[in-house]
Amino acid sequence: MSEPPRPPNKRTTIYQVALEAGVAPSTVSRAFSRPSRVNADTAERIRQVAERLGYRTSPLARALTTSRTRIVALVIADISNPVFTEMVRGAQEAANDADYTTVLIDAQESDRLERTALERALPSVDGIVLASSRMSDSTIRWFSKQRPVVVLNRAIPDVPCVVTDNPQGARRAAEHLAELGHDHITYVSGPEASWANGIRWRSLLEACIELKLKVRRIGPFSPNIEGGETAVEELRRRPTTAVLTYNDLMAIGLIRGLDRLGAKVPADISVIAFDNIVVGEIVTPRLTTVAAPLFAEGAAATKHLLTMIDGAPARTGQPMVLPVRLVVRDSTARRRTGR
Amino acid sequence: MSEPPRPPNKRTTIYQVALEAGVAPSTVSRAFSRPSRVNADTAERIRQVAERLGYRTSPLARALTTSRTRIVALVIADISNPVFTEMVRGAQEAANDADYTTVLIDAQESDRLERTALERALPSVDGIVLASSRMSDSTIRWFSKQRPVVVLNRAIPDVPCVVTDNPQGARRAAEHLAELGHDHITYVSGPEASWANGIRWRSLLEACIELKLKVRRIGPFSPNIEGGETAVEELRRRPTTAVLTYNDLMAIGLIRGLDRLGAKVPADISVIAFDNIVVGEIVTPRLTTVAAPLFAEGAAATKHLLTMIDGAPARTGQPMVLPVRLVVRDSTARRRTGR
DNA sequence: GTGAAAGCGCTAACAC
DNA sequence: GTGTTAGCGCTTTCAC
Numbered sequence: 001m002s003e004p005p006r007p008p009n010k011r012t013t014i015y016q017v018a019l020e021a022g023v024a025p026s027t028v029s030r031a032f033s034r035p036s037r038v039n040a041d042t043a044e045r046i047r048q049v050a051e052r053l054g055y056r057t058s059p060l061a062r063a064l065t066t067s068r069t070r071i072v073a074l075v076i077a078d079i080s081n082p083v084f085t086e087m088v089r090g091a092q093e094a095a096n097d098a099d100y101t102t103v104l105i106d107a108q109e110s111d112r113l114e115r116t117a118l119e120r121a122l123p124s125v126d127g128i129v130l131a132s133s134r135m136s137d138s139t140i141r142w143f144s145k146q147r148p149v150v151v152l153n154r155a156i157p158d159v160p161c162v163v164t165d166n167p168q169g170a171r172r173a174a175e176h177l178a179e180l181g182h183d184h185i186t187y188v189s190g191p192e193a194s195w196a197n198g199i200r201w202r203s204l205l206e207a208c209i210e211l212k213l214k215v216r217r218i219g220p221f222s223p224n225i226e227g228g229e230t231a232v233e234e235l236r237r238r239p240t241t242a243v244l245t246y247n248d249l250m251a252i253g254l255i256r257g258l259d260r261l262g263a264k265v266p267a268d269i270s271v272i273a274f275d276n277i278v279v280g281e282i283v284t285p286r287l288t289t290v291a292a293p294l295f296a297e298g299a300a301a302t303k304h305l306l307t308m309i310d311g312a313p314a315r316t317g318q319p320m321v322l323p324v325r326l327v328v329r330d331s332t333a334r335r336r337t338g339r
Numbered sequence: 340m341s342e343p344p345r346p347p348n349k350r351t352t353i354y355q356v357a358l359e360a361g362v363a364p365s366t367v368s369r370a371f372s373r374p375s376r377v378n379a380d381t382a383e384r385i386r387q388v389a390e391r392l393g394y395r396t397s398p399l400a401r402a403l404t405t406s407r408t409r410i411v412a413l414v415i416a417d418i419s420n421p422v423f424t425e426m427v428r429g430a431q432e433a434a435n436d437a438d439y440t441t442v443l444i445d446a447q448e449s450d451r452l453e454r455t456a457l458e459r460a461l462p463s464v465d466g467i468v469l470a471s472s473r474m475s476d477s478t479i480r481w482f483s484k485q486r487p488v489v490v491l492n493r494a495i496p497d498v499p500c501v502v503t504d505n506p507q508g509a510r511r512a513a514e515h516l517a518e519l520g521h522d523h524i525t526y527v528s529g530p531e532a533s534w535a536n537g538i539r540w541r542s543l544l545e546a547c548i549e550l551k552l553k554v555r556r557i558g559p560f561s562p563n564i565e566g567g568e569t570a571v572e573e574l575r576r577r578p579t580t581a582v583l584t585y586n587d588l589m590a591i592g593l594i595r596g597l598d599r600l601g602a603k604v605p606a607d608i609s610v611i612a613f614d615n616i617v618v619g620e621i622v623t624p625r626l627t628t629v630a631a632p633l634f635a636e637g638a639a640a641t642k643h644l645l646t647m648i649d650g651a652p653a654r655t656g657q658p659m660v661l662p663v664r665l666v667v668r669d670s671t672a673r674r675r676t677g678r
Numbered sequence: 679g680t681g682a683a684a685g686c687g688c689t690a691a692c693a694c
Numbered sequence: 695g696t697g698t699t700a701g702c703g704c705t706t707t708c709a710c
Contacts, residue, residue, distance in 0.1 A: 011462075011687090013686095013687060013688085014687065014688065014689095015687080015688095023696075023697085024696065024697045024698075025687090025688080025689090025697095026688095026689075026690085026696075026697070026698080026699095027695085027696060027697075029688065029689055029690095030689090030695090030696085033689085037695075037696095038695070038696080039695060039696090042695080042696085056462065057687090057688080058403075058462060058686090058687055058688070059462050059463055060399055060402050060403050060408070060462065060463060060686090060687080060688090061403055061686070061687035061688040061689085061702090062687080062688060062689075063399050063688095063702095064397075064399050064400055064403055064686090064687080064688070064689090064702050064703070064704090065687085065688050065689040065690075065701080065702050066688085066689065066690090066702090067702080069399070071463075079424050079427055079428070080421070080424040080425075080428075080617070082419070082421070085418050085419040086419075088418055088445065089418070089419075089445075089447075092445065101456075101459055101460060103442040103443070104442070104443040106427065106428075106431065108428075117440075120440055121440060123350075123395065123397060123398050123399065124398055124399060124410075225617070225621060252621055253621075256621060278419070278564070279618055279621075282564060282591055282592075282595060282618075282622060283621060283622060283623075284622075284623045350703090352702095352703060352704085353703065353704065353705095354703080362680075362681085363680065363681045363682075364681090364703090364704080364705090365680075365681065365682080365683095365704095365705075365706080366679085366680060366681075367704095368704065368705055368706090369679090369680085369705090372705085376679075376680095377679070377680085378679065378680090381679085381680085396703090396704080397702090397703055397704070399702090399703080399704090400686090400702070400703035400704040400705090401703080401704055401705075402686095402704095403686050403687070403688090403702090403703080403704070403705090404685080404686050404703085404704050404705040404706075405686090405704085405705070405706095406686080679710105680709100680710085681708105681709085681710080682707105682708090682709080682710100683706100683707090683708085683709100684705105684706085684707080684708100685704100685705090685706090685707105686703105686704085686705085686706100687702105688701100688702085689700105689701095689702085690699100690700090690701090690702100691698100691699085691700085691701105692697105692698085692699085692700100693696100693697085693698075693699095694695105694696085694697080694698095
């Protein structure tokens with residue numbers, strides 16, 4: 001009832017292979033490590049015996065002696081946000097190529113849950129990729145003292161980071177809206193704990209000053225569809241013709257909310273978002289958005305993490321910046337003149 | 340360059356705690372296991388010392404002796420399919436409540452990748468939940484001989500399974516369409532490797548016979564938006580007024596494709612899907628769909644897995660069936676009479 | 679209730 | 695290149 005009588009699930013050990021092959025256990029071990037420092041034919045014989053006996057090296061025991069598990073943790077802010085799926089794919093590809101396994105941790109937009117889950121995973125992983133972490137800088141630094149850490153979508157001094165070119169993205173968005181005749185942009189904020197949210201807003205601010213556009217900010221709101229719908233209330237009190245949202249999901253919610261109020265996008269209001277998730281292409285109107293190279297982000301972060309695990313120095317200093325591009329679709333249009 | 344000079348990352352060991360607390364290592368071990376078979380005050384003293392020294396029990400070493408890692412693997416068919424996010428949440432909640440960690444494996448709709456990833460994870464997990472597995476029955480049985488396995492969205496004899504009430508769902512869908520005046524339903528197939536796809540089709544077939552509706556099937560197509568778009572080609576060659584798709588994503592793609600061809604949903608064609616993912620509510624038209632209790636599925640499967648890990652007998656025999664309900668939204672309408 | 683000793687399966691260090 | 699020895703940090707008999 002209480003303690004599990006689980007069958008120990010007998011596995012063939014390195015000793016049985018050694019015995020059968022007529023060599024020492026250490027030789028078997030060497031035959032299975034790379035580079036295999038064993039005579040070619042001895043290695044072959046060992047391999048055959050191992051095969052026949054169904055021997056599989058125990059990652060647990062190996063980890064206990066080497067203190068390396070060949071597992072990396074990938075923490076994402078919210079598994080329900082499609083923005084992470086491509087990142088995950090990129091990270092997994094990079095990890096698999098290097099013979100590493102990825103474990104995914106869903107922070108559920110909570111710094112507390114993120115921290116708890118990560119603490120629990122910490123002892124069994126060789127390194128950590130933090131994608132859009134909601135934890136504080138100091139907590140992240142604390143983790144980075146225990147294990148190699150690479151941060152994605154965020155810049156923290158002294159911790160290696162991979163970010164997208166948010167300033168360029170915000171600027172391209174502003175330019176696009178300006179070209180369409182808009183002279184006032186409203187930024188719809190995502191979570192305050194999001195570093196990307198801060199930089200996106202500040203970059204927009206700067207771009208608008210330079211382009212001589214008026215700009216203001218509302219929020220913060222949840223970085224999802226409901227958040228966007230909520231934002232409509234505030235937007236209604238302070239009308240505008242052009243909006244930049246923290247991410248695609250919020251733009252989708254915003255457009256829905258506006259629609260309910262009878263305001264049409266893009267006829268009445270132009271909307272631009274960030275990220276370029278797949279659904280942005282299937283909603284009506286299709287979203288104009290600042291596209292991030294999601295797969296590449298995940299891959300780049302993981303690759304750098306793996307070099308750190310192999311002893312390379314952390315790339316501190318400037319974060320690695322990945323380019324963005326503006327994808328113009330149907331949620332932006334020329335500002336209506338007159339009324 | 341080749342071998343990692345990783346700092347061994349000194350952790351406090353059970354010996355240091357034992358020394359400091361003036362007890363034997365085994366006593367420390369006992370103090371940290373439940374139920375703690377140690378004098379209450381001794382236990383308290385040990386706990387304090389441990390706390391002070393920052394002692395954390397090593398899951399690796401523990402796993403090596405107990406052969407239990409307190410990790411369960413959750414394999415999902417495709418991380419980009421939102422249908423899995425709630426299942427994952429449900430599974431994680433159940434696991435966390437029992438002090439287990441979940442590792443997520445994305446099979447990327449490939450039985451080969453699924454198998455490879457799972458084989459690699461196998462030695463380090465106590466059990467496996469297979470959500471919408473694309474592997475063959477025999478492969479799944481093979482895994483279930485190595486470790487406790489619970490299968491989600493699929494029924495396999497002699498392996499414990501959690502499924503939704505697909506027959507009831509298909510029937511409700513057919514009834515709904517019949518009530519709207521449709522007398523012919525086209526089923527748009529998902530992947531052949533999907534068990535759910537098979538049962539959904541067969542159930543529809545039965546329901547239609549009973550309700551005296553005509554029915555046919557097209558496909559198979561990929562279980563995603565592109566798959567739905569592709570299906571339009573075939574649908575065009577064999578027109579219909581009512582469609583049931585394997586899942587929501589395909590319905591979304593199908594509706595887009597129809598739209599491009601000038602056919603309107605629901606005016607010209609009614610569409611019903613399965614699953615009830617969140618985006619089904621935000622697309623235009625909003626999807627009518629057979630809603631599955633996604634969170635509950637994940638939780639139920641994981642809970643049963645945990646009992647098996649604790650030595651309870653596998654619930655073979657009949658699969659656990661969870662109820663579905665038809666959510667009527669805007670993608671279905673009364674059949675146009677005349678032309 | 680607690681201590682001593684043995685060992686989980688593997689790798690590292692040192693001989694030869 | 696290969697064998698020998700000594701653990702990694704913990705749990706688990708078996709005594710007492």
